[in-house]
Amino acid sequence: MARRRRPALIRALATALAATLAGTLAAALPAAAAEGPAHHEVIAVAASGSDGNLPENAVDGDPTTRWSAQTIDGAEAQWLTLDLGEVSQVGYLGIAWHQGDQRQSYFDLEASADGETWAPVVTGGASSGASLNFEPVQLGVPPETGLAARYLRYVGYGNAVSGWNSVTEIRAYLPNPDGAVVDDLSDLLPGPDPDAVPWTEPGLVEPDGTAHVITEPAPAAGATLDVRDYGADPAPDTGDDAVGLRAAIAAADAGDRVLLPPGTYDLISTDPADPTTHVVLRSGVHLIGSGADVTILRSALTEETSAGKVLRGYGVHDVVIADLTVTSTFDGPFSDDPNDNTIGGGPTYGIYLAHQGPNGSERVLVENVTVERFQRIAIRIERSRDVIVRGSHFANATSVGGGGAGYGIAIQGAPGEDRYAYDDDSRYSLITGNTFDGTYLRHAILLQYYTHNNLITGNTITGGVLDAIDLHGEDEYQNEISWNAVTGGRAAGIALGNTGGGATQHDASGPGNWVHHNTLRGNREAVIVMLGSPATLIEHNVIVAGQFAPARSGIELRNAPGTVVRANVVTGNRAEGFWGIRLVTDPGDDGHAAGDPTDVLIEANVVTGNANGVRIDAGTGIELRANVIAGNRGEDLLIADGAEVIGG
Incomplete structure (x- = not known):
């Protein structure tokens, strides 16, 4: 760890929990108001890094996810920063730690009005080591009055067992006349819509049988940001262009489009907060090339990066990805042997769309995109809805071996659970007008895990190693x-x-x-x-x-x-x-x-x-x-x- 600290136990009202999150959270916490104590909305979250358990997970309201990053001896501490959008009065924090009932976690807390100048508010903090639930953390001031800040930073120094910093959930509460009262983490688990009824007809229909019309993302009406202005170079083999793509997306506002002129963009580095992903998509921001034959995103990811992704969006909405090719530096050999798991390379996924906590991605359009030279799935659509993949082409998976390699498009819900009454239900994907060269595809289109009421129409599939359109025997209906x-x-x-x-x-x-x-x-x-x-x-x-x-x-x-x-x-x-x-x-x-x-x-x-x-x-x-x-x-x-x- 960066610094060896003598733990100073924070004042915590939570006591030991005997149950894990797989069961019922039960904590000896002071009774809260019926609606729970008021907390601030976090408009953005950032981190020094992650192991793929992303910073967004710490504020997604889902107690089954977490942010994790490792502090290594001699290195800088890992940090997680919350942006409240404006300077606000913060009474105290509530923090829940992964495996918090088994080990203490060590940390500092800092506050800032502008994101530049930081003031320490907790030094030498430690969790109780006895709770999975929210633990109240005071900020050096009475929780009844609090302090003014826009940004709050958690600085982690690992835990009593290792250098891992793992925060399940963190909340910034308003000042509270009743003191540092926190929510019960189990209350964050979203419940089903009590008015939801199951579907009785197939295809793009509502539960009552009327047509469901997929709403496409609104056209980009804002600014156009050229990635060359942010350091990306469309000439091949001229360095890492992923930095420029990420910078352009970060600079965009909802309604803007990020433009990639013709060229080959070499993607080498990964997102600072997500070592598995080159480029993170943002809601309302479109990523537009100049044609799939002339705008090439070339990933340098290999099989050494587990779950590597070229483009990914978790819980995103109103996004268009169009007119480009997603490929990799993998140069073979290819295999059409479905029992050969010894070869493969490139990124695991080309485009990865999934839920963020309880919220699925929705209103996403992928159009005129080619995806090739990937290991497992060209486009993965998980626990999301109203996603369209149209007029695109898929070919040349680097492996078609068992265990999930070589899929063109995969649509999936939650394993073992029909979530039709939840916001992260998998339904209403439209896969239309696409072409698949199945020479090196195990499956062209695959549906699995309680996904329902999707429409697969007007696609052309030539060849294939195994079943071309595969309902994968996991309750898709x-x-x-x-x-x-x-x-x-x-x-x-x-x-x-x-x-x-x-x-x-x-x-x-x-x-x-x-x-x-x-x-x-x-x-x-x-x-x-x-x-x-x-x-x-x-x-x-x-x-x-x-x-x-x-x-x-x-x-x-x-x-x-x-x-x-x-x-x-x-x-x-x-x-x-x-x-x-x-x-x-x-x-x-x-x-x-x-x-x-x-x-x-x-x-x-x-x-x-x-x-x-x-x-x-x-x-x-x-x-x-x-x-x-x-x-x-x-x-x-x-x-x-x-x-x-x-x-x-």
Whole structure:
């Protein structure tokens, strides 16, 4: 640590907590007013650094996140600065520390009116070491009157065990006639909207079934900031241009756009507060290139940076990223082996959009952007809504191995929890008009973890290592997959349910997904539903050109209860052993989620001119109604003994 300090325990009203945040926070704190003590809004937060647990986490109102940065012996102390927006009267602070019930944390506090001249207000402070909850910290003055400051700085000297400074949450309270009364941290956990109702229809609709119109970010009506004016040089190999990009974004106001003229911008350094990220996006600020073919952001991140990101926005809104390419210095080799985890390079993510505490990102547009030479996901959209990715291109992941490598676009909610009633729910993403070269993509588009009511439409996917459009078997529901063209995939064109991860990690997609009006050419399976994925509607798709291996089935249903297959055209697929529609026993994933098709309606489909027509190997409650199954080279209709089928 920078300085060895003799801990001086601050006056704290909180006592030991027996429970962790995974359970119920219960602290012996003085009773607060029903609405809690008044605190200041923090308009900006900055830090000397972080380990990826960002400074914003300390003021996001989410007790499950934290800011962390390590103070190393002989180095400067780590600091976290709050900006209240104007000089205000501050009575006292409330601070909650990560693992605060297991160790003391050591710190100073400073205050400033202008951010330049700082006055110490607490020297040699220490937490109680006995609480996960807010602990009140007085500022050398009575909390009833307080002191005047705009900026407050926490200066950390590590903890009793290590040099890590980890603050779960920090609040600046107004002067309080009742003294230094703080909130109960558990009260910060956001609750669900009591008026929220679940969705019952797929696609971009409201819960009552009326259309949901995604609101795009407002056009930039303010100033245009040229990154060259902030030190960025568009000539390649001329030094670090990330500094100039960050400076331009920092100088922008909401409604401004940051312009990148033609050139190659070498991104070498990372954000001072986030060692995993080159450039942090800001709400209301647009990042605009001069065309994806002429404005190149070239990242120097490698696999040595865990979760490395070129552009990221947490809890951002009204942002446009357009007319540029995100790439890296990775120069190969590439692999199309889905079992090869030995290669890879470049940043982990190209563009990373996610929630900040309880607030998702929203009203974000990514348009005419190319993303390539990334390890895991080109664009990740996590616990956010009203995000549009349009007219963009994705190719050349540096790895397609297991464990999440090589995805083009991934939309995801919260693992194991449907958060439809919360502000960080994952819904209403629109992925449209994009192109994917699947040669080195494990999946082109992937949905996972209780994401719902997204629209995937009008995209063109060529090739692919595994399932091109993949509902990943983690409860994603009521999504609409329509008017896409998927050609020549080594696995399914569209898949619902997934065996990846482990036998209990992936299984069924959720109910009510709608797959319609897609054109699927020469994939191993055009559409596959398995592992218990329920109530899928598959209609008006055209399945053609399965002339050669690996093409083996048009629509394949395994353990797919309640699936409706209606008005699809399956024709001209003459690969040996191909079946237009096939129902088979699902072996599950090492037996997990195994089963036969049940309660399936196959209606008004045209299955002609294929190697074979319709084959039902197993199932109960299967109904065939008004289909045209004729003119196939081999069997038109084959129903196994023991399969329970009505009609023919």
